[in-house]
Amino acid sequence: MQHQEFLVDPDHTTPARDSFNVGSINRVRLMRSAHVHSHVEINLIIEGQMTYLFNGRTVTLKRSDLGMFWAAIPHRVIEVEPGTRFICSDLPIEMCLAMPGCEALKTALLQGGLLVADKVHAYEQALFESWHGDLVERRETMLTVVRDELAARLRRFEIDGWRDLASDDEERRAREADPDAAEPHRDKVHRMARYIAEHATAPIAVADIAASVGLHPNYAMTLFRRTLGMTINEYVTRQRLMLAHGRLLASDGDIAAIAFEAGFGSLSRFYEAFRERYGCTPRDMRRSFRETRAAAAV
Missing domain, CATH: 2.60.120.280 (Regulatory protein AraC)
Known part of the structure; x- marks a missing residue:
């Protein structure tokens, strides 16, 4: 390969x-x-x-x-x-x-x-x-x-x-089939990404993420960026945006509540990151989705 x-x-x-x-x-x-x-x-x-x-x-x-x-x-x-x-x-x-x-x-x-x-x-x-x-x-x-x-x-x-x-279950089967498949440095990055995915809704720092795989924060940041092409903080933000995006479209929940439930510490930071990622406000995206759903039901 x-x-x-x-x-x-x-x-x-x-x-x-x-x-x-x-x-x-x-x-x-x-x-x-x-x-x-x-x-x-x-x-x-x-x-x-x-x-x-x-x-x-x-x-x-x-x-x-x-x-x-x-x-x-x-x-x-x-x-x-x-x-x-x-x-x-x-x-x-x-x-x-x-x-x-x-x-x-x-x-x-x-x-x-x-x-x-x-x-x-x-x-x-x-x-x-x-x-x-x-x-x-x-x-x-x-x-x-x-x-x-x-x-x-x-x-x-x-x-x-x-x-x-x-x-x-699928990951466990894959590891049992080929236990040596993951390179040591890549495996640590994968585990950091998993840790972020599992803890994104909580206040987490780079030090927490690095400690989850036994690395110094500076080395963890370097390894993460070299392997994934983005910083740890960028990855955390993307995880939180993904969670907020899904809840925004799948529910009628209050937008501010959705932002905080997804792990954002402030509403202004959520709106800034959301607009940067999707090119619109959360309210505009929800309205567009509802219009699309209504049109599909006709």
């Missing part, structure tokens, strides 16, 4: 928040740093296999896997088998949550799962390629058709069942 030291993808772009895209077949590339965007990302692996660092866990998608996750959770492709190709689709989280049914699937996504379908059908590649061609035309009628067909595919995903590769 290719490792992060030998290949990076400087051209990996973040899709616009409201963009709906089904990609063509592309070669999978390693990512320079952890990546977040406001979509449900759906990956159909055509050839080979790829490994994500996903919220502090390493998870691998293999040939014919159909995987999906909420991309507001920090993720990074860290290993790629040569020749790996996939179809990557980006579905705005608002559009996903507005689709009828699939409530258990939506909950699993918002809770941070990386879900892989138990059943993948022979027609999947042709179906995704058809959606790609339809969306390239950018006709409103076809966008509606693709959205409805994708909603039906997600309902089948829920009915057929899935495995959550980001669950404790």
Whole structure:
């Protein structure tokens, strides 16, 4: 496999928040740093296999896997088998949550799962390629058709069942199968990321995070940034934004309460970070989501 030291993808772009895209077949590339965007990302692996660092866990998608996750959770492709190709689709989280049914699937996504379908059908590649061609035309009628067909595919995903590769059980199985897979320095960074994910709603400092893996804070910060391409504090903020984003769309809760429950110490800091990440206020995002959901119900 290719490792992060030998290949990076400087051209990996973040899709616009409201963009709906089904990609063509592309070669999978390693990512320079952890990546977040406001979509449900759906990956159909055509050839080979790829490994994500996903919220502090390493998870691998293999040939014919159909995987999906909420991309507001920090993720990074860290290993790629040569020749790996996939179809990557980006579905705005608002559009996903507005689709009828699939409530258990939506909950699993918002809770941070990386879900892989138990059943993948022979027609999947042709179906995704058809959606790609339809969306390239950018006709409103076809966008509606693709959205409805994708909603039906997600309902089948829920009915057929899935495995959550980001669950404790799956991680334990992976470690038992290959106990020497994690490099020592990378394993410490993964454990720090896990610690952040598990404690983001509480007041945590860099010293706490470093102590969780027995490192000096200065070395922990250097190691973390070198491995993930962002600082520890940036990662903490992204975790808290992910939690707030999910609660904002999934509930009618008070925005200030949501900010504090997600771990932000001040409302002004929450609004600043939210606007910087999503380009709008929390209130505007909630209103946009409700309008999208109402339109989908017509």
